[in-house]
Amino acid sequence: MDISHDSQDSPPHEPSPTGPNPASGSAPASYGGQTMTDVAPSNEDDGVDETRMHRDRLARTRRMLREHQLPAALLFDPLNIRYALTPGPFMVFNMHSTFRWALVPAESEPVLWEYPHAMHITASEWDGDLRPAHGWTFLGSGSNSAEDAAAFASEIVAELAKRDLLTERIGTDRLESAGHLALSEAGVRIVDAQPALERARAVKTRDELTAIRANVAACDQAIGDMLRILRPGVTENELWGTIVGNALATGSEWCETRLLSSGPRTNPWMQSATARAVRDGELVAFDTDLVGEHGYLTDVSRTYLCGDHRASDEQRRLYQTAYEFLQTCIPEFRPGVSFEDLGHRLGPLFPPEFQPQRYPYIAHGTGLVDEYPVVNFTRHHEGELEAGMVLSVESYVGSVGGHEGVKLEEQLVVGHDGPELLSTAPFDQRLLA
Structure with a gap:
């Protein structure tokens, strides 16, 4: 899949030339054979021109007020x-x-x-x-x-x-x-006034995109820190506390949820972290929902296998189903495609077995928090994708009454030539094998 990287001199709503910021650091986090290099913590010199960002956002607000x-x-x-x-x-x-x-x-x-x-x-x-x-x-x-x-x-x-x-x-x-x-x-x-404000916030300015990329990089680092302590006996709260604690230490502001679960608590989805200890061979699934510097959300999800226990056939089946749906959807997020068309084409690709417990949306906008637009399975919204929109594409796979479930999610920028994926957090190669 080709990833577009527009010039920094492009108009404010277009993606800038770089994706997640690589940097050297301590030993990289590795899971199932895929390595994620540490990223530098975000800081005041993150490339965001706050004066320009405030000016551009006010201009978009006024424009949408006039349109409405x-x-x-x-x-x-x-x-x-x-x-x-x-x-x-x-x-x-x-x-x-x-x-x-x-x-x-x-x-x-x-x-x-x-x-x-x-x-x-x-x-x-x-x-x-x-x-x-x-x-x-x-x-x-x-x-x-x-x-x-x-x-x-x-x-x-x-x-x-x-x-x-x-x-x-x-x-x-x-x-x-x-x-x-x-x-x-x-x-x-x-x-x-909310429709006008949501539409204003939907297309990001150049400085918003810079802030979002920096926050995703900081969140990826926090995920890497969590992976280093993911072993049998660790509690869900300890894993979640590691993600949030390390993110707060690099400038994040708050988390919208505390969605992290393990083993049988991964099915159905939407369960918050508890004091439950994770066992060898169990799945651990989480959704970051992390509001970083400048107030911008990082919303990615991953599922990992705990310990050295071999993944079961059922765990691999669930994981690969979730992964394949995600990878099928992502290339379709291009400017000019209507939300209705996306929903009509992508919704039926989700396997019927998992429909009863699927995530509510195929994708949703992300910015200061979860926001407009939404790509639904049914009851499709009017409107179309625009360059500079940032969305998270969702995939939850778990059978009704099943033992475990898998949650995966990727955050992307809609670029003129295709989507730009933002996170470098690894997928678990043992579950993809």
Whole structure:
């Protein structure tokens, strides 16, 4: 399969010339005869021009707001605020508790209302219109929540009026009931902004691609560290802790899940790591779901055989089925191919025996987290692949009632001449033999 590597001087949405960053280091991780060379930890000098990245992302946000006929978006989701403007403090906490928000007009400068006790942090990273956010969630406001929400809505109404947007449709992404009710009662015409934001985030800028490649390289190193301790008697938690701990040590921010399982816990999929000790000859499967530097997700999956026990015929059958489906799908991810066409052609190739427990998607977008677009087995979405999209192609193979299952997944960039695979994490050659 030919892998395209576009010039660094190409437009922002195109892949840059290099894939995962090789570097020398300690003894390489080897599994089943395939070696993965250590990669250098990511650092501040990773080639990402943050000023340009923020500028380009805001430009894409405004473009999509215009295409969706939204004069402005009032954003609360910390990932959307990060994309359009700047990261904020306590990202994980902010995902379930609203304490900052941003107004992003399509034709004028944005405003960011920040958590008052963290304004000094944001001010050091962003030079836009920064104001203190006066919260209204029940956590901080209690019985005063409705009153505080009304004050929040009044401030938004005043800003909209100043910009001649008060009678316009205003998009929002994620908003608790108290805030939504207050805005509605104040006369703000609220509509859904998420489609515009998802479409903006779907095609990556050159700096986003640079960040993603660096994060995948750091994640590959963490997988190599895990492989070095994968032996009978190690627990699932120890294996998962090694991946996450080493990734955090090189600058990663958080993990979306803790999907790692062994032996009979690999079937069905979606089981989190536990204190279970892995036995000789068992399969260990995991999904990284790791958010790295600059907030970009590495989403790859591997399955390995633990110990020196010979792989069983059934383990090899499962592994090779998952691997072959993945390798069949990957070359099809080219610009201009519709999501519906991909689903129609690739879905039927997945063996009927494993359909009941298959992964929900053939592929899904990756960026700040899992995101648009999705290639489904059924109920296909409108749209088509574009150069600069980043997706993870999925394959889970396990029979209903079977003893074990296999999870494999590759993350790729859609290039003009074909897909660019991002990870160098090895496949287990003993299971492919």
